[in-house]
Amino acid sequence: MYLGIEIGGTKLQLGVGAGDGSDFVALERRDVQIARGGAGIREQIRSVGRELVAKHQVQRVGYGFGGPVLGAQGIVQTSHQVPGWDQFPLVEWTQQELGVPTTLGNDCDVACLAEACFGAGRDAGSIFYVTVGTGIGGGLVLDRKIHGTTRPAAAEVGHLRPGLDAIEYSNTVESRAAGPGIAIATQKTLRRLIEEGQTSPEITDLVIRCQNQIESLTTKSIGEAAMAGNQLARDEYVVATRVLGWAIAQVITVVAPEVVVVGGGVSLVGEEVFFAPLRNAVRQYAFPPLANSYKLLPAALGESVVVHGALALARLSH
Numbered sequence: 001m002y003l004g005i006e007i008g009g010t011k012l013q014l015g016v017g018a019g020d021g022s023d024f025v026a027l028e029r030r031d032v033q034i035a036r037g038g039a040g041i042r043e044q045i046r047s048v049g050r051e052l053v054a055k056h057q058v059q060r061v062g063y064g065f066g067g068p069v070l071g072a073q074g075i076v077q078t079s080h081q082v083p084g085w086d087q088f089p090l091v092e093w094t095q096q097e098l099g100v101p102t103t104l105g106n107d108c109d110v111a112c113l114a115e116a117c118f119g120a121g122r123d124a125g126s127i128f129y130v131t132v133g134t135g136i137g138g139g140l141v142l143d144r145k146i147h148g149t150t151r152p153a154a155a156e157v158g159h160l161r162p163g164l165d166a167i168e169y170s171n172t173v174e175s176r177a178a179g180p181g182i183a184i185a186t187q188k189t190l191r192r193l194i195e196e197g198q199t200s201p202e203i204t205d206l207v208i209r210c211q212n213q214i215e216s217l218t219t220k221s222i223g224e225a226a227m228a229g230n231q232l233a234r235d236e237y238v239v240a241t242r243v244l245g246w247a248i249a250q251v252i253t254v255v256a257p258e259v260v261v262v263g264g265g266v267s268l269v270g271e272e273v274f275f276a277p278l279r280n281a282v283r284q285y286a287f288p289p290l291a292n293s294y295k296l297l298p299a300a301l302g303e304s305v306v307v308h309g310a311l312a313l314a315r316l317s318h
Contacts, residue, residue, distance in 0.1 A: 001056045004062050005049070010032050010081075012041055034081065038079065045094070045098075049094075064306040074089060075087060075088065105149070108129060109155070110310050110313050112138075112146065113316075118308060119300035120300040121258075124259040127257060128252075128259070129155075129299075131299075132265075134180060182266065246281060248296075256293065275298065
């Protein structure tokens, strides 16, 4: 048995399994208390992990960490959500605390590994994975091996700059196409339309959904409006997916993956609102000879994808 651990900005998941895509033998979830920082998360891992290792005779631990890592060195570079992780030797710490060999990967990288081995990309040799949620992350797996494990970062599609005028570091694909970017853009559009004195059922719908507090309009509410047919909300998804589609097309042009898998909370609005305009944008920007050479598919493994990937990382490292 192996232990797969997902460390995110809001949740910690620990799953025990064979690392072959089969059901977990055990799965524990804990909420991350940001105020307690990395030390608080490590206390949770120490407590829960020791019990799972002892009960299930765990042979190896695999991590999917929500932030940049130096996987080959076993070091977390930092977390953008939780303090207390800068240059932390997570592999060494885990081996001391849990007493078993440990392997470290970035969460998007191991999610890509899971989708490559057991999910939407299981029949392909090259898979590019994108997760679209609060941020946008990417992973690349070639012949069931994560690309870039010896590099400081790899496949970070969310940090591409969309165009030559995007010279500021903050002007990224992530800033425009992730959940917060969609919310900010929709708020601006709604505020402008109201200031111009325009009225429509779509405007009224969004105003009601945020109780006339435009700054509190959420990506979730916008997504629900879009799925219900609100054209204003759908137009904002078209803008966001165009930016994301441009970024994915750059990866396709350079790397030529057989399958592109897209997951994350923002993608859950479905085919009509998200995937159809995304496919159109990718097709528009990709190198023409590669236009029919790839499949763009929704992620198949859901909320447990990082844990499955961490287990696979542990198994393949054994």
